[in-house]
Amino acid sequence: MAPAEQRIATQVRVDSWTWSVRLFKTRSAAAEACRGGHVRVNGATAKPAQPVKPGDEVRIRVGGVERIVIVERLVVKRVSAPIAAQCLIDRSPPPPPREVLATMPRRDRGAGRPTKRERRETDRLLGRTE
Known part of the structure; x- marks a missing residue:
């Protein structure tokens, strides 16, 4: 087995994960939102490098709208929209x-x-x- 196959991610950076599941268009936008205090993990303001794991609650405030998602699966690279929908549980209030x-x-x-x-x-x- 190759070393890359043996490595299973148990934690992923919050900026990388939010970008991977298509909550932000770019990873730099996700990192900027974290630095600006618009991303919270389990109720605490998150820095871009803060790790997330399955079961964590991530709250994102973008454009005056708050998104509340629960981490279901970890992904490191950006995935398609149908796969991204499987990686999170959306608990956002209706618009x-x-x-x-x-x-x-x-x-x-x-x-x-x-x-x-x-x-x-x-x-x-x-x-x-x-």
Whole structure:
């Protein structure tokens, strides 16, 4: 048996795994998201080299949408979409309906930065508590 065949991955870097299962378009984008604090593993902010193993919960915040996935299988190289779907369990909340998105408050282009009062009103409308 060749050494490469004997080696079975028990842990994989979080940036590599999220890229491999197609949660990010590039590995550098995955690493940048980790450095920016947008990736959490089991509730803790993850650095790009943090290892993940089967059963870990990975939370990713991209474009204002949070994805929650459970690691099912480890992959090191990027795989096709059907295989990637087998490597994770998606526990993400469903996206809001289109009607809700249409009624979300939007600032006019060029209106400048919102005041503190406007930001608080927007957060209250959206149900944010942070």
